[in-house]
Every structure is written in C-alpha cells, then in structure tokens.
Amino acid sequence: MxxxxxxxxxxxxxxxxxxxxxxxxxxxxxxxxxxxxxxxxxxxxxxxxxxxxxxxxxxxxxxxxxxxxxxxxxxxxxxxxxxxxxxxxxxxxxxxxxxxxLATFYSGTCQDNGYALIAGTGAVAARISDSRLAAVADGTGWLLGDSGAGFWLGREVLRAVAAALDGRGKPTALLEPVLAELGISGGTQERTNGRIRAQQQLIAKIYALAPIELSRFAPMVFDAGDDAVARDITDRAAAALAGTLTAVLDGAVDGPLVFGGSVLTRGGSVAGAVVSRLSGTIQQGTRQQGASRQEGAQNLVVPILVADxxxxxxxxxxxxxxxxxxxxxxxxxxxxxxxxxx
CATH class of the missing domain: 3.30.420.40 (ATPase, nucleotide binding domain)
Incomplete structure (x- = not known):
C-alpha cells in the first residue's frame, strides 16, 4: 500500500x-x-x-x-x-x-460539496463544488478586506482604546490590557501639549508596528467580559463575517458548513453570532469536528468547528x-x- x-x-x-x-x-x-x-x-x-x-x-x-x-x-x-x-x-x-x-473544509467533512468560512489573522469564505473552489469571497488582505478577522479585531480594539482615552469613545475594559501589553505607564489623565500622555505613547508604539502585528490585540476582545465596547466589536465582526459567507452562498446551505480560524473557534461566541445573523438559512448553533449531522427543524446543517x-x-x-x-x-x-x- x-x-x-x-x-x-x-x-x-x-x-x-x-x-x-x-x-x-x-x-x-x-x-x-x-x-x-x-x-x-x-x-x-x-x-x-x-x-x-x-x-x-x-x-x-x-x-x-x-x-x-x-x-x-x-x-x-x-x-x-x-x-x-x-x-x-x-x-x-x-x-x-x-x-x-479546501484543507480547512476537508478537516470537517469528506463530502465534495459545501462551504467554508475561515477567520484567523485574515478572513475568507468559499463555496466548494465537486472538490474544487467554485466561489471565494474576501481574503483580500488587511488593506482591502479581511473584515471581521484578527487584524480587523485588533485594529478595532486599539481604535476603541484611543477613543476612550481622549473622550471620543466610551470607557472600556480594553484600556488597561492594551496599555499593559504595550508597556505604557503614563497616566490616563496627565497631558502634554494638551494630549493625554498615554494616548501619545499609544500612537507612537502602534505606528511603529507592522500592520499585521495588530492582530495580537484581537484576543483581548474575548477576555473583556461583558464590556459593551468589546461586545460591539464582536457583533460587528460577526456581521462582517456573515456578509462574507453570504457572498458565496448559492441559495440555502445544501452541504456541510465548516468554520476554521481562532476568531470563529475561540469560545464560539463569534461563530454563534454569525449563525444567528444567517438564521433562516442555517440552523442556530455549532457542533465540533466529528459530530454527526444535526437533525430537527428543517434538517438544516450547522457549522463544524475545526482547529486547522x-x-x-x-x-x-x-x-x-x-x-x-x-x-x-x-x-x-x-x-x-x-x-x-x-
């Protein structure tokens, strides 16, 4: 053999x-x-x-x-x-x-027709037909797209913190973890030339990073508990990812739907929100790799979560x-x- x-x-x-x-x-x-x-x-x-x-x-x-x-x-x-x-x-x-x-799709199923949505550092969706890619949406990189993925989340976390520091945005539990991660010790009330010192340091440190490095701040949005600002970011990420998946759907989902990437698999909160936004096409809920097809109302598929x-x-x-x-x-x-x- x-x-x-x-x-x-x-x-x-x-x-x-x-x-x-x-x-x-x-x-x-x-x-x-x-x-x-x-x-x-x-x-x-x-x-x-x-x-x-x-x-x-x-x-x-x-x-x-x-x-x-x-x-x-x-x-x-x-x-x-x-x-x-x-x-x-x-x-x-x-x-x-x-x-x-295709590798992500086949990590969840052996069938040759279905759909995949990946949201890790980047985000991309595909329709698979006869074991080949029939349609692909997003995956266009941090500058043109990847909406709802790791870079996008990290950027939104940093934008929210910058806005919270100078009063443009709401207070958020994301503030302290971001400042600690960047080693910013200046007070959040002290000012230099009218600008909050911590925000000035934030600007300098973030613009010194390569853009893709912003994805390192994405996990913070999942650790912020019931913070309204973090919840808004994850809700918008789910909406963006649902839109990416919708772009490759050919009517109702008529085959396996596989979700991959840490944004979708970590805790399942974003994955569940994506499914909720597609209710009527996809039954709400998720199942893990290897689980059987869920039967029930309208016998619709539910996402299979795969690690890689x-x-x-x-x-x-x-x-x-x-x-x-x-x-x-x-x-x-x-x-x-x-x-x-x-």
Whole structure:
C-alpha cells in the first residue's frame, strides 16, 4: 500500500502528517511558518522539511506524493523546486499545492460539496463544488478586506482604546490590557501639549508596528467580559463575517458548513453570532469536528468547528491520488491524527 505526506503550511506554523492509503496516520511533525509568500522560499522550505522529517520519524521513507495546503498566491508557485527538496526525504512522485480553504473544509467533512468560512489573522469564505473552489469571497488582505478577522479585531480594539482615552469613545475594559501589553505607564489623565500622555505613547508604539502585528490585540476582545465596547466589536465582526459567507452562498446551505480560524473557534461566541445573523438559512448553533449531522427543524446543517487544515490536507492527499475517502476513511484520519497529536 502506498504512503503519502500531507502538510498544512500556515504563515506562523506548519504541520505535517505521514499516512497510509487507508487513512491511518503514522507520524506527525510541526515547525514554524511555511508559507513562501510571507516567509520567503528558503525559510518556508526549511519549515516544510522540518515538519515533514518529524512526521517521518527523522528518517527518509518512501512516499508517493506530497500535498501542501497553502494560502493565496502560494497556489501559483511552481512545484518542481519543492519536488527536488522532498526527494531527499523519500518522495517518488509529485508535489501538489492545494488551497488552505479546501484543507480547512476537508478537516470537517469528506463530502465534495459545501462551504467554508475561515477567520484567523485574515478572513475568507468559499463555496466548494465537486472538490474544487467554485466561489471565494474576501481574503483580500488587511488593506482591502479581511473584515471581521484578527487584524480587523485588533485594529478595532486599539481604535476603541484611543477613543476612550481622549473622550471620543466610551470607557472600556480594553484600556488597561492594551496599555499593559504595550508597556505604557503614563497616566490616563496627565497631558502634554494638551494630549493625554498615554494616548501619545499609544500612537507612537502602534505606528511603529507592522500592520499585521495588530492582530495580537484581537484576543483581548474575548477576555473583556461583558464590556459593551468589546461586545460591539464582536457583533460587528460577526456581521462582517456573515456578509462574507453570504457572498458565496448559492441559495440555502445544501452541504456541510465548516468554520476554521481562532476568531470563529475561540469560545464560539463569534461563530454563534454569525449563525444567528444567517438564521433562516442555517440552523442556530455549532457542533465540533466529528459530530454527526444535526437533525430537527428543517434538517438544516450547522457549522463544524475545526482547529486547522491538517486533517483536510490528509484527505486531499488521498483524494488527489484517486483514493476514495468515505466516512470510514475520514474517521480513521481524524482519530489517528488526534492520537498522534495527543
């Protein structure tokens, strides 16, 4: 029986799994960011090889193909440079680069038609038809879109704090965590040349960051308790994400709906709000990866929450090799991968 290597290559972390054609995962490895667009080819390649070596147990072993789930412009990369490097680990066939959207989708289901919504640092939605991307919305980056995702949330947190400091906005529980994170110790009442000193420091420190670094402030909105300002930010994020998903819907949801990314999976509050805004099309509520389809009123699907695209990359590796991935194979991938991760 042939073996395969599947990789979920993200901008900050990379995961790899070595599996059989029956869906049994044999080894698992992790490393740093493996996206060539954001990391550069050499650094990304090093991360891909490191994670893959871990999955192979540190020793080259024969495998028929490498399937890599990546985002955006990485899908246009030539595969030959990858194939040359993976040959040293035991690759005998081809390298296939797949969309991280498909990898996320197939982490929640083995069906070939449905929908995916990802909200991590960025935000993107897709309709999947016959195992291919039929429609994609957003995923346009922090400057043009990614509405409701990590950068967007972090920016809104900082805007709310800046407004609270000079009286343009409401007081918020977000203020102290932001000032502490940035090491701002100046008083919130003291002024220099008429401006609140803490706000002046906030301006200087935030504009010294790369824009994408604003996403580090996103988790604060989930830790702010029943703060009205934080609640308003999450409500607007849910509205934006619901709009992104609506843009790819083809009528009512008639297949699995998979949610991925920390904004949607952390606590489920944003995921639940997205579902609420789509009531009438999607039944309210969420279920975890591996749960059965919920029956009941109108027998409508509910979102499946997945942590990442690792299981989906493994599913794609088998599907693209012509292996039929049914429910039994899908469950074998999910269960054996979970065991390796544990």
């Amino acid at each position: 042939r073996n395969y290597l599947a990789i979920d290559a993200g901008g900050t972390s990379t995961r790899a799994v070595f599996l059989t054609g029956s869906g049994q995962c044999l080894g698992y490895g992790v490393s740093g960011g493996g996206n060539p667009v954001s990391r550069g080819f050499d650094d990304a390649m090093e991360a891909l090889l490191q994670a893959s070596s871990g999955a192979l147990g540190g020793t080259p072993q024969p495998f028929s193909s490498v399937t890599i789930g990546m985002a955006g412009a990485s899908l246009e990369l030539a595969t030959e440079p990858f194939r040359e490097r993976f040959a040293g680990l035991g690759l005998s066939g081809n390298v296939v680069i797949e969309s991280d959207l 695209g690792m299981a989906g990359a493994a599913v794609l590796a088998l599907k693209r090799a012509g292996v039929k991935v049914d429910e039994a194979v899908f469950e074998r991938i999910s269960a054996s991968l979970a065991a390796l991760r544990a």
